[in-house]
Amino acid sequence: MKFVFLCDDIYLKGDYAAFVNNFPTNHELVTMSGEAFLQAKGFPENTFGLLVERFTWQKNFSLFRYFGLLPVLETVPLAVVSRARRFEPLKGRSALRGQEMIVTPNASSEELYTLIDKFVAAPPQMHSYPRCACKVPTKKTAAV
DSSP states (O other): OEEEEEOOGGGOSTHHHHHHHHSOTTSEEEEEOHHHHHHHTSOOTTEEEEEEEHHHHHHHHHHHHHTTOHHHHTTSOEEEEOSOSSOOOOTTOGGGTTTSEEEOTTOOHHHHHHHHHHHHHSOOOOOOOOGGGGOOOOOOOOOO
């Protein structure tokens, strides 16, 4: 299965580089920066799940919403990759506190393999973003 790891280049070092290198070989991992996602306006074909680095999400969420990409982000299950032990909800996803899978980047290969298999078996619940930013104004026509 193919996963996309949404992580800006500035954060892709240390534990996060080890996370990419230790990713289970029975799955494919594609790394995209927030800017690359904005330019592509979507994920590579056949993407099963999205793994997001917390700071990348927080920094780019407003841009994703402004350019109308939130519905694209709803199409795949999401897991958070974070060093923090205490989980703070992601911007725009506060309604799902405690329902998203959290992956620590410094997990061993065996732990990471188990977490990814758990994610594949039962992906986190999908989240519906508020549609107010996506509404298209409609003209009212007078009845004749």
